[in-house]
Amino acid sequence: MNKPHLTIVVPTFKEAANxxxxxxxxHSALKGYPFDVLVIDDNSPDGTADIVRRFSEQFHANVIVRxxxxxxxxxxxxxxxxxxxxLIGVMDADLQHPPEVMSRLVATVNQTAADIVIASRYxxxxxxxxxxxxxxxxxxxxxxxxxxxxxxxxxxxxPMSGCFLFRxxxxxxxxxxxxxYKILLEVICLGRSTKTVEVPYVFENRRAGTTxxxxxxxxxxxxxxxxxMRRTGELRRMLKFIGVGLSGSxxxxxxxxxxxxAVGFNYLLAGAIAFExxxxxxxxxxxxxxxxxxxxxxxxFISRLWRFNTTSLGGFIIYVCLLAALTELIGLHYIxxxxxxxxxxFGWNFFINSTWTWK
Numbered sequence: 001m002n003k004p005h006l007t008i009v010v011p012t013f014k015e016a017a018n019x020x021x022x023x024x025x026x027h028s029a030l031k032g033y034p035f036d037v038l039v040i041d042d043n044s045p046d047g048t049a050d051i052v053r054r055f056s057e058q059f060h061a062n063v064i065v066r067x068x069x070x071x072x073x074x075x076x077x078x079x080x081x082x083x084x085x086x087l088i089g090v091m092d093a094d095l096q097h098p099p100e101v102m103s104r105l106v107a108t109v110n111q112t113a114a115d116i117v118i119a120s121r122y123x124x125x126x127x128x129x130x131x132x133x134x135x136x137x138x139x140x141x142x143x144x145x146x147x148x149x150x151x152x153x154x155x156x157x158x159p160m161s162g163c164f165l166f167r168x169x170x171x172x173x174x175x176x177x178x179x180x181y182k183i184l185l186e187v188i189c190l191g192r193s194t195k196t197v198e199v200p201y202v203f204e205n206r207r208a209g210t211t212x213x214x215x216x217x218x219x220x221x222x223x224x225x226x227x228x229m230r231r232t233g234e235l236r237r238m239l240k241f242i243g244v245g246l247s248g249s250x251x252x253x254x255x256x257x258x259x260x261x262a263v264g265f266n267y268l269l270a271g272a273i274a275f276e277x278x279x280x281x282x283x284x285x286x287x288x289x290x291x292x293x294x295x296x297x298x299x300x301f302i303s304r305l306w307r308f309n310t311t312s313l314g315g316f317i318i319y320v321c322l323l324a325a326l327t328e329l330i331g332l333h334y335i336x337x338x339x340x341x342x343x344x345x346f347g348w349n350f351f352i353n354s355t356w357t358w359k
Contacts, residue, residue: 003033003034003110004034004085004086004087004110005034005035005036005084005085005086005087006030006033006034006035006036006085006086006087006088006089006106006165007035007036007037007038007079007083007084007085007087007088007089008026008035008036008037008038008088008089008090008091008102009038009040009076009079009080009083009088009089009090010022010037010038010039010040010079010090010091010092010093011039011040011041011042011072011075011076011079011092011093012039012040012041012042012044012048012075012093013041013042013044013048013070014044014045014046014048015044015046015048015093015094016044016046016047016048016051018093018094018095019039019048019051019052019055019093020051020055021095022093022095022099023037023052023055023058023059023061024055024059025095025098025099025100026059026099026102027058027059027060028099028100029099029100029102029103030102030103030106033103033106035060035085036060036061036062036084036085037059037060037061037062038061038062038063038064038079038082038083039052039061039062039063039064039093040063040064040066040075040076040078040079040082041063041064041065041066042065042066042069042070042071042075043065043066043067043070049063049065064078064079064082066078072180072181072183073178073179073180073181073183074178076090076178076183077176077177077178077183080171080176083168085168086167086168087106087109087165087166087167087168088165088166088167088168088171089102089105089106089163089164089165090162090163090164090165090183090184091162091163092162092163095204096203096204097119097162097163097201097203097204098201098202098204101119101163101199101201102119102163102165104119104199104201105117105118105119105163105164105165105199106165108197108199109165109166109167109197112195112197113194113195114195114196114197115166115167115169115170115191115192115193115194115195115196116164116165116166116167116170116187116188116191116193116195116196116197117164117165117166117196117197117198117199118156118158118159118161118163118164118184118196118197118198118199119158119161119163119164119198119199119200119201120157120158120161120198120199120200120201121158121161121200121201121202121203122143122157122158123157123158123198123199123200124200125200126158126198126200126201126202127200127202127203128203129202129203129204131203138218139160142160142182142221143157143158143159143160145225146159146160146185146225147159147351148347148350148351149225149228149229149234149238150185150188150189150225150228150229150232150234151234151354151355152188152189152232153185153188153189154355156188156196156198157198158198159182159184159185159188160182160184160185161184162181162182162183162184163201164184164187166187166191166193169192170187170191170192170193171187171190171191171192172192174190174191174192175190176190177227178224179220179221179223179224179227180220180221180223180224181220181221182221182224185224185225185228186228189228189231189232190228190231190232237290237291237354238350240286240289240290241286241290241349241350241353242346244282244285244286244289244290245282245346245349247281247282247285248278248279248281248282248285249278251274251277251278251281252274252275252277252278253274255270255273255274255277255278256270256271256274259273259274275316276309279308279309279312280305282308282312283304283305283308283309286308286353286358287301287304287305287308287358291353291354291357291358294354294358294359299359304357304358307353307356307357308353308357311348311349311352311353311356311357312349314348314349314352315345315346315348315349316345318341318344318345318348319338319341319342319344319345320341321341322337322340322341322344323337323338323341325337326340326341
């Protein structure tokens, strides 16, 4: 059986010390498999491109030097456009992605019907190595945000991986315009994939040079999330969800005032009735407008209403618990505590409803 050719795209900037090792190890890992390495270099002043040229024939490597733009995201997209392989892989030049993992990705894509195969730090057998607690927390938080805001990433443990492989047709005709360095998110959310598989690997320390991560790259990630939400329609969905929630708050407050002042109900009873009616109000609007495209899972109207009710009660409990805990135990001003509770409850309601009430 003919083996599909693989092009490995490697973006570089000042990686002269790492590139020779990378090329040698990739060549050793993929010996006997048809591949080439395409280095996209942002005009590195340390001679990275010259080193690639020196080893080009020996290690099946080519280099494209960009003098008019810079950035990992655009470098990888330029690499995708120039790649000749039926399979396209991505990895960093700093050896934090062990080159031998690429051979496992290739084996997996050839043995399964997967369109995308990801080198994952967060499946059994994978690890982030000796990261600090703060870096682990930031990484997990980034994954949580992706799962919360981009439904296509749910079920994928490591959608932030920088080492992955996919079939060319996944992005055929797709306009990719990533911000920052999380290119895989673009491929997952905008590409045409039917099956994704994750392969464990251990994230290694950088061998030489300095990391490109900074506060700017973290900001770029947030911008990228918003960009993907806009292009996939999820930003509009979230804004609808927020708008419905605000209208439900008006219904809630109006009813509790009416039942308490005009009818004379006890404020707790008035609050309970107002809460339930506002939940039904929110559900009706969300079912009709926010999630109108997600009623094809066979669930009944009453079933969705019950799930929405349960989720809303959970959000209410989260709000009350955070309000009390942050105010009484930590001494935070109650307004700030309420704000934290509202944000947490909103996150809960949006995430659970978009994954459970309207699948």
